[in-house]
Amino acid sequence: MVKRANRKPSSTQVSRGAGSVRIIAGRWRGRKLVVQDAQGLRPTTDRVKETVFNWLAPYLPGARCLDVFAGSGGLGFEALSRGAGWVHFCEQHPPAAQQLRTNLNQLGAENAHIDTGDALAILANPPKDGPYDIVFVDPPFHQGLLNDTLAALEANHWLAPDACIYVEAESDLGEFLVPAYWQCHREKRAGQVHYRLYFREQDDVRENE
Template sequence: MKRGTKRQPNNKGQIRIISGQWRGRKLPVLNAEGLRPTTDRTKETLFNWLMTDVRDAVCLDLFAGSGGLGFEALSRYASFVTFVEKDKHNASQLSENMKTLGVDPSKAEVVVTDALNATSKLSRQYDLVFLDPPFQKGLLPDAINALETQNLLADSALVYIECEVENALYTVPENWECIKHSASQQVDYRLYRINPK
């Protein structure tokens, strides 16, 4: 697609699950404005980092979009995933993809609301959180703050943050320890472990 071409919301692309019980399965995603699925290469790096941490984890995909990270976690036997997505069309596609994969309804939920509003309504604590907000929207600082103030992080939780390189100077609480870090020309991604205060 040429740069600047307006995407039609009913056009579909796809994401691929790279490992686990649904390895190789492809899922349709809407070509919606601002939707930027994590690349396979980045996803592979991330889940190599998380190799021993995903199974049985309770996960939050806070800016779910295509759901690529949450579905990858479910494929690798996470115990539960909350997908938060404010666009109702994207959220509907997430629900359809759950049905396509045969996800047990007790293992996942789709919450249709703004990510920052969702944090005040979620009642679980999460072992693993994916923060991959739309670029150039300035959402990361508020999302980090919300995770802390709403007490959504379990003991020794892991938080993955993916953002544009030029906005990688965000601050995190003192007890967030960066344990993995990588970057491409455009994208910075880090994994934090939340230490007891």
Template sequence: MGTNQRLRSKQKVNTSGKQGQIRIIAGQWRGRKLPVKDLEGLRPTTDRVKETVFNWLAMDIRGTTCLDCFSGSGSLGLEALSRYATSAVLLERDKSAAKQLQTNLDTVKASNAKVICTDSMSYLAQTAQQKFDLVFVDPPFRKGLLEPCCQLLETNGWLKDNALIYLEREKELEQLTLPTNWGLIKDKAAGQVIYQIYQRQPK
């Protein structure tokens, strides 16, 4: 959910400098509202979608290592941490958004999380430095990033056996070419957005 993410292509650049908010739904920081930079393309996953996703994941979050590939507002990574994920790595290319992410982590005293200001595709193109139990993949819409991101996660060893992978994509992207050992276990639509959970099977 980083900058230029999940946004209609004709949206104008926001120059207001205003801030929005995300809300933590459940867990140790339940009800906390945290500021989000109001940047072009930054649109956090809605509470409606987020609540459904984390209901799906309710029994699988505690004790997991998480990777948020296009973090943006940090809504997904922070929700996982609030629900007692062991740790999280948040990737975000925009410097301003990354700085706000770190500020929000400091606010809730999340010492078990790390923000990396980087291009996610370049970062994932290297051999994995760590393997993850739970990965959020919510790239910019209509940029052709989702499928190659998933291939990099698999090819370069970022996923543990039986890892769960959350995908969020535009509805018109119907035919996905994903690693053959990923099995779809949850699938739902909300307006023009499709969101899904896959599980990686060991090869």
């Protein structure tokens, strides 16, 4: 995922110039998509994506997905390829957002929307078209945005009652605040990345407690 002034530094150095990400499964399997170069560009690796989407496989068909810090769009495009019904991309960097539009057009994907703007500003208001079943959260490393992002998702009604929330963060971050009723389903580390999948408990479960 892309990251710059409010995007995370790369865990590895990235060569200058346009790069690419590969869709690893689904109807666009093997397709490579151009990624705009930007400071701190760090696409989620194929290894991590394979694991994450194995976790999400039962929940993807027809799901409404939100890719909060979209960058390269690698997670959102992978979700579309594997059968998600809709993906909402949020990307602040205009050239990166334009590249997302170009890539969507090249794939012929019409079941997606791109918001060009600051993610926290977007999340400060409730979604216009209803909550999301799966949310990808990969905020800039070392910028202190994770707690505010997770809190906004919960407080401003971006999450379906039984939503899945994928969180990718730097391994040295330590503990962060997770909203009540989110349960960590799976977690793994890969190099400098610690990634987790949370399940949000449905409201009727809470009411019975």
